[in-house]
Amino acid sequence: MSAETTPTDAEIACFEAGIKFGSLYHQFAGTPLTLESAPSLAAAMEAAIENQPHCRDVAVTVREAELEAELAESAADYTELTGRFLEVELLVDYEGREVVARMEMEGGYPMMRVVSVGREG
Template structure:
């Protein structure tokens, strides 16, 4: 079957999460540089089609500063993305559960 608008919206949400994660994982980050990285991630992914809002929160407490900085991974951040596709809205979220970053669709509008 062809995908429905709701399914297309979920596909688009997935693309944004995969893109965000694999574009920025590995970026050198420290407590003093995390703010600028949050803004850049949000604004870059919001450029993508059907993406109405991206919110990235990097927890400075999670950043290992033994060497002054660390490399960004999913464990350091919470991300929420809003998609609108053909009148349907999807909210999806990435957060760490049991040490592993999980991406999930939170809700789909009727």
């Protein structure tokens, strides 16, 4: 690789954030979800993703109003976890480069994006 094609630390940190979101979303999508299980599932998601390299913090919030509305229309006592029920923010630190990334609903779709890239401290 030449110097101009070698990823920067900031680019690697952004890539790591994407890996965290891919893992979080695809590992947990389809999990049975109720209002009662939402807090423990959010905590499990945070703990699982925080175990990954370079991940310094994860905050998972279940959108309870949307979940409650879904459950009210369901014949079952639970529904399946999808991105429309989640808001997630994570912090990746790679070689002193901090990346904040967020997943939130936009136009009916769970969008995952980099919010900021900076230096540690």
